[in-house]
Amino acid sequence: MPHAVGLRCVRCAAEHAAPGAARPVRYACEACGGNLDVVYDYAAVRRELSRASLAADPDHRVWRYRALLPVDAGVDAERLNVSRTPLAAAPALGARLGLPSLWLKDETRHPSASLKDRASAITLAMARARGAEIVAGASTGNAASSLACLAARTGTRAVLFVPESIPSAKLAQILLFGATVIAVRGTYDQAADLCLAACERYGWYDRDTGRNPYTREGKKTAAFEILEQLGWRVPDWVVVSVGDGNILSGLHKGFTDLREVGLVDGIPRLLAVQAEHSDAVKRAFEGDGVIRAVSGVTIADSISVGLPRDGDAAVRALRESDGAAVAVTDDAILDAMRELARTEGLFAEPAAAAAVAGLELATREGRIREAETVVAVVTGSGLKDVASATRAAGAPLTTEPDLDALDEVVRGRIEA
Numbered sequence: 004m005p006h007a008v009g010l011r012c013v014r015c016a017a018e019h020a021a022p023g024a025a026r027p028v029r030y031a032c033e034a035c036g037g038n039l040d041v042v043y044d045y046a047a048v049r050r051e052l053s054r055a056s057l058a059a060d061p062d063h064r065v066w067r068y069r070a071l072l073p074v075d076a077g078v079d080a081e082r083l084n085v086s087r088t089p090l091a092a093a094p095a096l097g098a099r100l101g102l103p104s105l106w107l108k109d110e111t112r113h114p115s116a117s118l119k120d121r122a123s124a125i126t127l128a129m130a131r132a133r134g135a136e137i138v139a140g141a142s143t144g145n146a147a148s149s150l151a152c153l154a155a156r157t158g159t160r161a162v163l164f165v166p167e168s169i170p171s172a173k174l175a176q177i178l179l180f181g182a183t184v185i186a187v188r189g190t191y192d193q194a195a196d197l198c199l200a201a202c203e204r205y206g207w208y209d210r211d212t213g214r215n216p217y218t219r220e221g222k223k224t225a226a227f228e229i230l231e232q233l234g235w236r237v238p239d240w241v242v243v244s245v246g247d248g249n250i251l252s253g254l255h256k257g258f259t260d261l262r263e264v265g266l267v268d269g270i271p272r273l274l275a276v277q278a279e280h281s282d283a284v285k286r287a288f289e290g291d292g293v294i295r296a297v298s299g300v301t302i303a304d305s306i307s308v309g310l311p312r313d314g315d316a317a318v319r320a321l322r323e324s325d326g327a328a329v330a331v332t333d334d335a336i337l338d339a340m341r342e343l344a345r346t347e348g349l350f351a352e353p354a355a356a357a358a359v360a361g362l363e364l365a366t367r368e369g370r371i372r373e374a375e376t377v378v379a380v381v382t383g384s385g386l387k388d389v390a391s392a393t394r395a396a397g398a399p400l401t402t403e404p405d406l407d408a409l410d411e412v413v414r415g416r417i418e419a
């Protein structure tokens with residue numbers, strides 16, 4: 004049973020009532036315009052949730068954490084079947100990085116192949132509980148393909164705003180799932196502003212990352228799984244790439260939830276990895292905490308964000324977890340795509356590989372040490388951006404269909 008009791012402003016801590024079925028969805032604090040965070044009655048959750056109750060539950064969908072979710076999916080749980088992803092030891096990559104205890108959380112395995120499915124499951128359940136007929140969202144691509152996928156499963160209409168520059172595979176996913184796509188001639192930030200205005204004008208339910216308080220509630224289930232999969236051992240570091248900052252703030256929420264209900268004693272330090280020119284969260288964290296716009300230009304389209312929509316909560320997550328932030332170049336991201344693929348057989352999109360690039364940098368700089376246990380979250384599949392994968396991958400050897408010609412091609416190139 005859900006134990007969400009209200010909403011609290013991330014910026015000024017003002018408390019707000021949760022939107023009941025009759026009340027409008029609330030996206031921002033009335034006092035200061037800040038994002039809102041879902042508040043739980045942790046004492047009630049403690050009575051319902053324990054390590055033993057989780058161990059006894061065979062349901063591996065996100066709904067196993069219903070005591071700490073804002074909504075019960077009811078009959079929709081069958082269709083909103085977003086489930087546990089693997090957490091695997093990464094000995095070969097760990098050896099390359101000098102990190103013997105490295106783990107990879109493989110979020111490429113979801114229905115639409117990115118971590119965003121966790122958020123879409125929860126927000127769609129919220130929307131459907133409210134009787135919303137049309138659900139909208141703006142996205143660099145993954146949140147949109149995710150919402151389109153799960154909307155198709157539940158027979159919900161979806162309208163999605165994306166920048167016109169969206170990688171073609173993500174666009175194909177969204178269109179194939181039958182959503183209406185509004186390709187905006189502009190940046191992701193402009194698409195997000197337009198989506199917000201459209202939702203206000205047309206009354207659509209807005210799933211927007213970083214404005215809708217319930218996306219964070221979905222993403223936090225990745226943190227729940229990490230702790231369960233590590234046998235309740237809290238890792239020293241969890242590494243994730245950051246655009247709007249909502250995955251980061253979601254992971255932090257998940258770890259603190261489980262600490263508050265007494266399932267673990269502490270939380271991991273969080274390492275935020277941003278792309279070099281898309282580093283507004285890093286700048287704010289290392290400066291005065293105020294998010295200011297940057298250009299947002301990077302090959303890693305999913306983290307190409309000028310003005311992070313969940314920046315306040317992201318900075319808070321870094322501060323409260325005694326975390327750190329790094330920025331990586333596009334070349335380092337392409338290198339990390341190759342490294343991840345060749346050491347661990349994991350095909351990641353640039354934004355997902357960025358986490359590994361940042362981990363490499365933080366380890367080289369001595370911020371993360373050999374003895375520490377690290378979990379890197381691989382947030383989306385390489386199939387989402389084939390052009391970038393091709394850039395990272397290089398070209399094949401080419402031959403005439405003839406053994407002598409092949410001999411010329413392979414000589415000196417393939418050794419036993």
Ligand SMILES: Cc1ncc(COP(=O)(O)O)c(C=O)c1O
Nearest residue numbers: 145246247248249250305382383
């Ligand atoms: C694959 C992938 N990685 C990382 C991110 C960054 O998440 P956030 O924008 O919440 O910081 C996204 C967001 O679109 C993503 O799709």
Ligand SMILES: [Zn+2]
Nearest residue numbers: 012015032035
């Ligand atoms: Zn406020």
